[in-house]
Amino acid sequence: MIQPRPNSRARIGAALALFPLLLAASCVSESNAGGAATTLATGAVKPAALATAEFGAPQPAHATYxxxxxxxxxxxxxxxxxxxxxxxxxxxxxxxxxxxxxSRYGQAPYALVLDGNEALYMKNGKEPVTCNR
Known part of the structure; x- marks a missing residue:
């Protein structure tokens, strides 16, 4: 069995703690989504803002981990x-x-957290897995 790196355990713990929030965020109806949904739907988000993920590392448009x-x-x-x-x-x-x-994506029963070259993937009922590019 591959032993996770020490900080990977911290990331897994943090991601598991955030998982209920991801599920709750995916339950907001379109009528209650507010300005963010309107901004995304109208394309008002500036391309420069899309170049870098929340954790600071650019994410490629297509990648295999x-x-x-x-x-x-x-x-x-x-x-x-x-x-x-x-x-x-x-x-x-x-x-x-x-x-x-x-950097965080989710919809029951799935969640994904991207951080630099790592992707933490969670599926309800399965052990979370950390994958690397």
């Missing part, structure tokens, strides 16, 4: 949403959660 023995995670990043193929082969589309940022 190695998840060790579990396989790979392929992500198409559209900044306000991602489309991914998880290690089990499931095709998933996730919105940004909350809608105004570009």
């Amino acid at each position: 190695s998840c060790g023995q579990r396989g790979s995670l392929t992500i198409d990043n559209f900044r306000t949403s991602v489309r991914l193929v998880d290690p089990e082969g499931d095709n998933v589309e996730l919105p940004a959660a909350p809608a105004t940022q570009q």
